Amino acid sequence: PQIKIAEQKILSAKAKKREAFSGYLPNISGSASYIKRKEVEGASALSGITSVSPTFRFSFADEMYDNKLTLTQPVFTWGKIYQSNRQATLNYKYTEEEYRKTKQEVIYKTKEAFYRYILARQMVSISKEAFDVTEAHLKVIEKFYDEGRSSSYDVSRAKVSLANTKTNLIRAENDFNLAKQSLVNILNIKEKDVDFSGDLEYVPLDIDLDSLLNDAMNSRPELNQIMLLEDISKSLVKLTSAGNKPNIAVTGYTEWQNTKWETKGWYNTWTTMAILTVPIFDGFSTFQKTKQAKSNLEQVKLSKEALEEGIKLEVRAAYLNYKQAKESIEANKENVATAKENLDTAQERYKLGLMSDIEVRDAQFALTQAETNYTQALYDYNIALASVEKARGITK
DSSP states (O other), rough: HHHHHHHHHHHHHHHHHHHHGGEEEEEEEEEEEEEEOOOOOOOOOOOSOOSSSSSSOBOOOEEEEEEEEEEEEEEEEEHHHHHHHHHHHHHHHHHHHHHHHHHHHHHHHHHHHHHHHHHHHHHHHHHHHHHHHHHHHHHHHHHHTTTSSSSSHHHHHHHHHHHHHHHHHHHHHHHHHHHHHHHHHHHOOOSSSSSHHHHHHOOOOOOOOOHHHHHHHHHHHHHHHHHHHHHHHHHHHHHHHGGSSEEEEEEEEEEEESSSOOSSSOOOEEEEEEEEEEEOOOOOOOHHHHHEEEEEHHHHHHHHHHHHHHHHHHHHHHHHHHHHHHOOOOHTTTHHHHHHHHHHHHHHHHTSSSSSSHHHHHHHHHHHHHHHHHHHHHHHHHHHHHHHHHHHHHHO
């Protein structure tokens, strides 16, 4: 929906741009009127033409039909029409950048929701594995208890551990369902019963901070928007200051009159005028409006500086998060395999009576923690990569 709204805004801005261009074009209008008068003795009014001399004399008429066609063409408006067109054009470009910005935000939110879905799915798998391992360990302890090789306390602790892993599994499944619903909503999918495929992948990239900053300064739609807004504000200053300047327009009209509605006998005349309008005093309204426009321009310039610094900070933060996530993956990459080997060893040694139940549960916890940390690191890496792409202003 956000993309569709942004597209409609572009269409609206394009129509506004064309509307502004109409200021250059002539304005043509037509009118028709019917006049009915009450007869007054001694009154004179427009009526049938009684003379063809340059001076017309009209006899009294109680009815009059009048048709008129008028054309007005601005000739010189002290840049008002030009500045209005310029603002409409700049606003159209501003709306295009708003579309780019919306698209980038939707892409980032979609990636974030998708990676959260994959993370939640992996957490369900990890929790299920931990539950299965704990359940299997409980069976071994119960067997040892029946054989007199373990105490009821060991069985009780194993049951508590199983209940905890069951709780974690339920929580993970709930988080997965919420993540799935969030992704479905962002994609605006009407069919709710749908699954998604994919994995959290690790594709190491060499990213240079200076290149990121350069791309962001040249590509971020927010920066392009603020620069366009600065141009719009400059144009507004010029437009406002022209409010008390002279205007020149050419207007003309042609008129047909008759005392009867018929095809013949219409009296036709036409008039053309060049009109110069010179504002003399507007109560300092233009002066005050110009001051407001200049103040708004200064605000935009200050906002531009703040935005540039904010974008640089965002890029640096995304870059540092990416480096941290990358290092975290490499640090946790082999932990999962080692933790699995340790758990297998602990379980075998426990069966042989060479290791305590606490040591086995420690090995189980270490494996779950290692898998969780690695999966979380993969999620952080992919989110960081998406943040880098968004920060540099790249739309993919």
